[in-house]
Amino acid sequence: MPNPTAAMLVIGDEILSGRTRDSNMHHLAKALTERGIILREARFVADDHGAIVTAIRALKAGHDHLFTSGGIGPTHDDITADAVADACGVGISHRPDAMALLQAHYDRQGLPFNEARQRMARIPDTAILIDNPISVAPGFSVGNVHVMAGVPAIFEAMLAGLLPRLTGGAPLLSRSLRVLRGEGDIAESFAALAAEYPDLSMGSYPFHSQGRMGTNLVVRGTDPARLDQAFTRLEQLFA
């Protein structure tokens, strides 16, 4: 069975302006790889309704899953939930179970459950909530679109709750060999080896460290026996 595929959409002016450096994509990439879900594409867009809707429509149609990050807080620039509802063609309203969760949370803290905070209970119709063990306001899944917070600790906690619900594939394994030769020296025989193993993916990544130049050769795939076989050949060629 082929591995499921995924895309990510990161939403927020603060990342495209360079104010904040995103870490959610890298975290998601590693988590999906472990679970055998292939992240094929990621997009970053600004807090712009039209741009978010267009990206959601394209990405949810092209992949088994779409994961989003950002834009689900209480302020005027948090517009992700409405964009998801639009893109998925469903309504949106204050959802009673989310309202109850948030009401209890703010009651415990002695803070007013005002209109801004109630915005975080606006959830698209048909959604399944994603638990937020850190600050309560939930994420949600509408079909194959999984909507999570942008704050890294909350994104990571939501993802940890969500992933066990999703069907994974055979884990994507990788092995890498570090050689102290330039890419140009190894390119020809490395390409020939890659052509012999079309079921595996092989990549080369140059590095410079402490005045030495070299290349990391990486082999990836889901079949451990094939991976071992190809890696042994790689070692014979370059070690």
Place this chain on the structure above:
Amino acid sequence: MPNPTAAMLVIGDEILSGRTRDSNMHHLAKALTERGIILREARFVADDHGAIVTAIRALKAGHDHLFTSGGIGPTHDDITADAVADACGVGISHRPDAMALLQAHYDRQGLPFNEARQRMARIPDTAILIDNPISVAPGFSVGNVHVMAGVPAIFEAMLAGLLPRLTGGAPLLSRSLRVLRGEGDIAESFAALAAEYPDLSMGSYPFHSQGRMGTNLVVRGTDPARLDQAFTRLEQLFA
């Protein structure tokens, strides 16, 4: 005059698999903001010809500039130059001036200028070369598509050479106010202030640090006087 807009395309399996964490997008975002060019969108795709071509066509049509990172080395997984030629509808061949640069570089190092290394001189027709002061193999611009290496030190050096060639806009300025209140407390008056300044962009970013919860309020725009005015109002409201 409105600020020029830009998109970025990051190419490489190693980033989507989580093996490597990209840093070029954050670097580009900061550099463009200083130069008054607005980064509106970024995409990450794998080493897949069709995916790269589709993304280049969409992004070069939608923005004044497209910057790409990755896939211009000597190995079989370096397929960016061919994809750019395809997407831009131009031919590609070993270009004499790039061949001469590389030949001299490898002669100096006493390394063979073999077929793999000659691949790095394959440049789309009509391109302008982008200088690579680190490892010589050039980047290039075809129309509004600027193609650079993925290794961060080389990407940054190429960008430093390229940016002075591009027409910038009024620098995008920003000021931020750190308040020790939750987003839900400030959302209503912050939204009202944002509505009074439609020419500025205002965003709020929650943080948790050392047990304290708070929000960074950020105002962005190109007119220093309007920015000062709005920031003074922000301080009166929340400081």
